[in-house]
Amino acid sequence: MSHALDASPYDALLLLSFGGPEGPDDVVPFLENVTRGRGIPKERLKEVGRHYFLFGGVSPINAQNRALLDALRKDFADHGLGLPVYWGNRNWAPYLTDTLREMVLDGHRRILVLATSAYASYSGCRQYRENLAGALAALEAEGLELPRVDKLRHYFNHPGFVEPMTEGVLASLADLPEDVRAGAHIAFTTHSIPDTAADTSGPVEGHGDGGAYVRQHLDVARLIADAVRERTGVDHPWRLVYQSRSGAPHIPWLEPDICDHLEELHGAGVPAVVMAPIGFVSDHMEVLYDLDTEATAKAGELELPVRRSATVGADPRFAAAIRDLVAERSATERGRQVTPCALGTLGPSHDLCPVGCCPARAPKPAAAGADSPYA
Numbered sequence: 001m002s003h004a005l006d007a008s009p010y011d012a013l014l015l016l017s018f019g020g021p022e023g024p025d026d027v028v029p030f031l032e033n034v035t036r037g038r039g040i041p042k043e044r045l046k047e048v049g050r051h052y053f054l055f056g057g058v059s060p061i062n063a064q065n066r067a068l069l070d071a072l073r074k075d076f077a078d079h080g081l082g083l084p085v086y087w088g089n090r091n092w093a094p095y096l097t098d099t100l101r102e103m104v105l106d107g108h109r110r111i112l113v114l115a116t117s118a119y120a121s122y123s124g125c126r127q128y129r130e131n132l133a134g135a136l137a138a139l140e141a142e143g144l145e146l147p148r149v150d151k152l153r154h155y156f157n158h159p160g161f162v163e164p165m166t167e168g169v170l171a172s173l174a175d176l177p178e179d180v181r182a183g184a185h186i187a188f189t190t191h192s193i194p195d196t197a198a199d200t201s202g203p204v205e206g207h208g209d210g211g212a213y214v215r216q217h218l219d220v221a222r223l224i225a226d227a228v229r230e231r232t233g234v235d236h237p238w239r240l241v242y243q244s245r246s247g248a249p250h251i252p253w254l255e256p257d258i259c260d261h262l263e264e265l266h267g268a269g270v271p272a273v274v275m276a277p278i279g280f281v282s283d284h285m286e287v288l289y290d291l292d293t294e295a296t297a298k299a300g301e302l303e304l305p306v307r308r309s310a311t312v313g314a315d316p317r318f319a320a321a322i323r324d325l326v327a328e329r330s331a332t333e334r335g336r337q338v339t340p341c342a343l344g345t346l347g348p349s350h351d352l353c354p355v356g357c358c359p360a361r362a363p364k365p366a367a368a369g370a371d372s373p374y375a
Contacts, residue, residue: 012108017116019089020059061284067314075319097135118156120212126358129366151368154349160321168309180271188221190279192242219344272305
């Protein structure tokens with residue numbers, strides 16, 4: 001783009017993430033933030049937090065966000081994009097409201113938001129927008145001048161997101177013993193969500209079984225599997241599977257679970273598996289525990305060779321993809337005609353979430369969408 005270094009009318013970028021504890025004393029307060037309003041007893045939260053205690057009470061997500069911040073700032077500086085980058089979390093320090101207040105006091109009035117979730121769903125998009133609306137409401141109550149806040153589109157099919165994951169799968173295949181490599185199965189994993197949340201993900205007119213959430217993941221999985229075949233000459237069988245279920249057992253969630261899938265593959269005589277966590281931007285706790293610990297232990301029980309491929313994390317290509325998305329959205333806001341960059345069959349996602357997109361069970365105000373009260 002000839003205008004790639006021009007971010008106007010935007011004057012800042014906000015990296016918005018989930019957050020995580022950074023020590024044992026943080027675990028229960030963090031989980032209280034995550035589950036606020038659900039009435040879960042503290043003793044139950046301690047039990048839920050056992051994954052974090054296995055790793056000293058530290059989630060890797062904050063360190064990974066700091067690395068992504070550094071990568072974004074370096075890429076922007078290297079390309080002359082003078083856009084300051086801030087960081088705020090939904091559930092732990094630095095908290096979103098505090099960061100947004102800092103941005104306002106620093107004089108920023110047009111803010112782009114990068115959420116660390118690449119796909120459409122309530123928890124991966126609208127809930128972030130609800131948190132933004134809550135933060136704006138808090139600043140409004142303080143008498144501060146509110147900025148206009150826009151969210152970058154979903155980037156699941158941007159080359160800068162897909163290519164690092166493709167290389168991760170290739171590296172994992174190459175790391176398998178040679179005698180099982182050609183027959184390896186690829187298990188593309190993402191976070192399980194309730195069936196009802198999946199079915200209603202994305203714009204209303206696009207709803208169907210699995211909604212946009214499942215269709216987007218399937219498109220990425222096909223892209224990676226096709227690229228692996230083109231580069232290796234081997235057509236590895238694959239399936240989209242799920243992990244990290246946390247809901248009540250009587251509520252249907254997306255299946256199969258990765259551990260059940262490993263048992264199924266072992267029973268079918270599959271010689272090896274690569275687990276590719278395409279649903280996650282970085283190696284946070286649900287990757288570190290659910291795949292590297294739990295699923296890898298299950299594979300060990302089955303004597304099934306398994307490798308886990310890398311997420312994009314702070315890969316320079318991902319940082320460059322964000323720069324591209326910033327330039328694309330900025331040009332659109334200035335009335336320029338742009339050709340959005342997207343791979344696969346689904347095309348680029350919408351810039352503005354439409355009314356009714358990824359609805360919540362209990363409707364709440366959501367910023368950065370067609371139904372935003374802060375347009």
